[in-house]
Amino acid sequence: MIVNRSIGSEQPDEYDELEQHLAQKLNAPLDWPEDSGLTVSHVARIAAAASCDTAYSQAANGHLIDLFAALPLPGTTEGKGFWERIRDAGGSGAWNIHPANMGGPFFDRIHDGNEGGIASRVLSFLEELTPSQRTDVAETIGSALDGGAIGVSGRYGGELWLRDAEMSAWRVALAGRREFETSEDRERFFEAWRRA
Incomplete structure (x- = not known):
């Protein structure tokens, strides 16, 4: 995809809208599970990327x-x-x-x-x-x-x-x-x- 559409926050310390939504719906902190390779924040970024890739086809x-x-x-x-x-x-x-x-x-x-x-x-x-x-x-x-x-x-x-x-x-x-x-x-x- 030419344009990488991202809803991520521009500030590294701020959580974007999707991350906040997942944390609220899952009732899990964004860095959960701690010391793990895959966190709620990572899942949010994967979901955003996947939705951009499939939305047009x-x-x-x-x-x-x-x-x-x-x-x-x-x-x-x-x-x-x-x-x-x-x-x-x-x-x-x-x-x-x-x-x-x-x-x-x-x-x-x-x-x-x-x-x-x-x-x-x-x-x-x-x-x-x-x-x-x-x-x-x-x-x-x-x-x-x-x-x-x-x-x-x-x-x-x-x-x-x-x-x-x-x-x-x-x-x-x-x-x-x-x-x-x-x-x-x-x-x-x-x-x-x-x-x-």
């Missing part, structure tokens, strides 16, 4: 799955009609996310490490939509959302769904470039900004 992919789960399921009567309306509203771009083209174990592949597959399909779908198609797709999605459970429906709910899917897919795609980054890349990034 696994969590964003999980969120994409949640977004699709809010839509009618393929194979059901409601789902068959819904996905046909999506295809009609979205034109050829809709084939990127249509169950007939993306069905089977596609969502399962996330567990096998294909973390960019759904994201790239969502981005391709949205990129191909014209403004009028995007409006039609938003209305179609919004009409299928359960306004009672989610709190919004109609075109506005569909627009929120599309924006959320777009940003979640973008986070997955952006995180994919980390696989090719090295510590030298990170240092070059920081050095360039120091000199700017």
Whole structure:
């Protein structure tokens, strides 16, 4: 990851927010266990690093799955009609996310490490939509959302769904470039900004 996001305190004697939270929840002093190699403070730093590393890929992919789960399921009567309306509203771009083209174990592949597959399909779908198609797709999605459970429906709910899917897919795609980054890349990034 180019930017090492840290919530740690700038002062070595001060405990950061996560360390204080863990100490309170665990009811353990921050240096517990004393004279041990791994303390509550260390666990807090590990947790912060782990959340930064997974937030842009696994969590964003999980969120994409949640977004699709809010839509009618393929194979059901409601789902068959819904996905046909999506295809009609979205034109050829809709084939990127249509169950007939993306069905089977596609969502399962996330567990096998294909973390960019759904994201790239969502981005391709949205990129191909014209403004009028995007409006039609938003209305179609919004009409299928359960306004009672989610709190919004109609075109506005569909627009929120599309924006959320777009940003979640973008986070997955952006995180994919980390696989090719090295510590030298990170240092070059920081050095360039120091000199700017």
